[in-house]
Amino acid sequence: xxxxxxxxxxxxxxxxxxxxxxxxxxxxxxxxxxxxxxxxxxxxxxxxxxxxxxxxxxxxxxxxxxxxxxxxxxxxxxxxxxxxxxxxxxxxxxxxxxxxxxxxxxxxxxxxxxxxxxxxxxxxxxxxxxxxxxxxxxxxxxxxxxxxxxxxxxxxxxxxxxxxxxxxxxxxxxxxxxxxxxxxxxxxxxxxxxxxxxxxxxxxxxxxxxxxxxxxxxxxxxxxxxxxxxxxxxxxxxxxxxxxxxxxxxxxxxxxxxxxxxxxxxxxxxxxxxxxxxxxxxxxxxxxxxxxxxxxxxxxxxxxxxxxxxxxxxxxxxxxxx
Numbered sequence: 001x002x003x004x005x006x007x008x009x010x011x012x013x014x015x016x017x018x019x020x021x022x023x024x025x026x027x028x029x030x031x032x033x034x035x036x037x038x039x040x041x042x043x044x045x046x047x048x049x050x051x052x053x054x055x056x057x058x059x060x061x062x063x064x065x066x067x068x069x070x071x072x073x074x075x076x077x078x079x080x081x082x083x084x085x086x087x088x089x090x091x092x093x094x095x096x097x098x099x100x101x102x103x104x105x106x107x108x109x110x111x112x113x114x115x116x117x118x119x120x121x122x123x124x125x126x127x128x129x130x131x132x133x134x135x136x137x138x139x140x141x142x143x144x145x146x147x148x149x150x151x152x153x154x155x156x157x158x159x160x161x162x163x164x165x166x167x168x169x170x171x172x173x174x175x176x177x178x179x180x181x182x183x184x185x186x187x188x189x190x191x192x193x194x195x196x197x198x199x200x201x202x203x204x205x206x207x208x209x210x211x212x213x214x215x216x217x218x219x220x221x222x223x224x225x226x227x228x229x230x231x232x233x234x235x236x237x238x239x240x241x242x243x244x245x246x247x248x249x250x251x252x253x254x255x256x257x258x259x260x261x262x263x264x265x266x267x268x269x270x271x272x273x274x275x276x277x278x279x280x281x282x283x284x285x286x287x288x289x290x291x292x293x294x295x296x297x298x299x300x301x302x303x304x305x306x307x308x309x310x311x312x313x314x315x316x317x318x319x320x321x322x
Contacts, residue, residue: 002026003225004065004113006052006104007073008045009036011183012119012175015218016073017043023222028065030058052100062107069225070108070168072118074100084273087150094154101158105165113168117224120159122174122235123209125152128282132208133241135287136174136233145275159233169230173221176237176286179307180214185251186311194257201260202268202280205245210237210285213307216299223295234291240303241285247304254312 008017008029020027021044029045031037032052040047050061052074062070076092083089101118108116126134127141144152162170178184193199212220220236228234248260268277291297301307 001068001225002028002066003069003071004062004067004108005029005045005071005073006050006058007031007075007119008047009033009039010073010075011077011178011180011214012217012221013073014039014043015180015215016071016221017045019218019222021045028061028067030061052096052104055103058103059107059110062104062111062113066111067108067113069115069117070104070111070113071221071225072101072104072116072162073221074104075119083276086147086273086275090151090154094151097154097158101161105161105168105170108168109165115171115225115228115230116162116165116168117171117173117221117228118158118162120155120172120174120233121176122237122286123177124148124207124279124283125155125174126284126286128278128284130284132284133210133287134235134284136235136290145273145278147273147275148278163231163233166230171224171228171230172233173217173224174233174235174286175217176210176212176235178214178217179211179304179311181311181314183214185211186308191255194252194255194260197252197258197261199248199252199260200263200268200271201245201248202263202272202277203265204281205243205248207244207278207280207283208241208285209244209247209283210235210241211247211304211307212237213299213301216301219300220291220295220297223291223297227295229294232294234295235286235288236291237286237288238299238302238304238307239288240305242304244280247308250305251308251312254308 027045029040037047074096
């Protein structure tokens, strides 16, 4: 098949493109950074430089590719480091989830694509009441903290728009919290903060997080192309949702850092904001049972414990070498 991957050099795309090429697909990958075109060529894809918010340029890119499948992996997460001002940090990503989705979906429809797979998120988005492991039928947070509101609205917009598409048929993948080599929870910025003991454990640390290794996110995306049901949403997470009070100290120990300081919730609100207190104490994880059942997918890293250990060892080696 001819497959167009928008955002092909991002956290998922850098694993997804080689997987698709390895399965014999013709892949066209877009990046807005001309310097990354060679990366896509080395992965076996045809590169196209296009900005996801440039309607004319992105339409031309998709039309020239004439893909059967379009995959929406467009985000701008590398610079989203100021989590105290969360919605401001995610402003461009949220625009890619709204206007960018509209632009890409319209181009896919005009080009005659039959399937459209889009990246969503389920790290903190579910209602903060009820069980710890939410399914795709559970409601999203009806009253998110103010600082998360615009980001959740953008996620909901993407999901509604993609699920409602029949031509091309839309599929939504809700990835959990990313981690990978120098990515997400194991990004250099996060690791540096952990080594400096600047990521405190707030309140009781009872917020439940679901993680996903970026390679596993990519393999689930391949499975969705092949076996996903039109109009469906899938939680793409590992098998081991964990409260912050378990994973945060464990990660610090793996890195050889000191244990995180404990901060009471009232002080956490002053230092980091209500939304960060909610993430540390109230959010719920996700179940991957539907993705396992319908996509025939299972994560190669079934637990963050194994995945963190592998990558923390690599990070420690790199830190020592530096």
